[in-house]
Amino acid sequence: MTASASGERSSFARNPLDLIAHAHAHQMQMCDAMERIADGLPDEIDRRLCAQVASCLLFDLPLHHHDEETALFPLLRQRSLAEDGLSEILDRLASEHSADTDFASEIAEALDVLGQGGRSANPDMLGYMLRGFFERYRRHVHWENTLVMPLARLRLTPDDLEGLAAMMDQHRRQAD
Template sequence: MRRAHGEKLQLCDSLEKIADALPGVDHLMCLSTANAILPLLRSIHQYEETVIFPAYEDAVVGSDANLASTRRLRAEHVEDECFAGEVTEILLAIGHGEPVENPEAIGFMLRGFFESMRRHIAFEREHVLPMIGIADAR
């Protein structure tokens, strides 16, 4: 999980750099980031849903509130992957030389995506990982 969180946070940092640079972006950075988003998220989400969340659910058996947390996190995975698809399309277009016609809107979109991922990671670090014996996942 430390590695997975680290990779997701590196992705967030790349997205933030792109958002900060708009409209003058590094086309290669847009392309490499776009190509990394969905494979990275799908891999990490699959790992969390098959390994981490079941371990967490076993650790908190009998607490409906905590089981609701994993249901919410799974739903966030679906939302994140849908949002990631939209972000990927935008970054690929920019990376291939499409003009950035509305940098404010694109920046807002990128920030919404990476801030949501950072909140997800923070929740896992504060609530999920300590319950399964991972005290500090940073």
């Protein structure tokens, strides 16, 4: 990551909330892909799609959760007002992140087998797992988009956004 002569960031020049919103859109596409995979089991397997979803579940999702839990949510806790009722919502979302990350790694393992040309030992169970995950995760992203993101755009200051961008940038450098 290089800085310009004026010291501005180059990677997160855009609003970091837009990057989180973009990640949410990407996650909805991931859920759509998981639904296509579940619908194709056991015989119509798009191996490339399975590998892409497995990668997203193992790398993109945990990074996004880390951004929210260590950067966005703490800022929102500082800036939100009591009447926002955000504390309980953030607690719930963070709890869901933990469960989703664990479940995602199990699904990714099964999808990786399919992506490498193998077969599922129990396609009905895998389909059930995929559906359980993407249905729940779609609701999760909906709640974040409906409740968290509008409050973040309303309450976070320009300095908060700069700090959020810096933390997200750091998370990506650490992930490389």
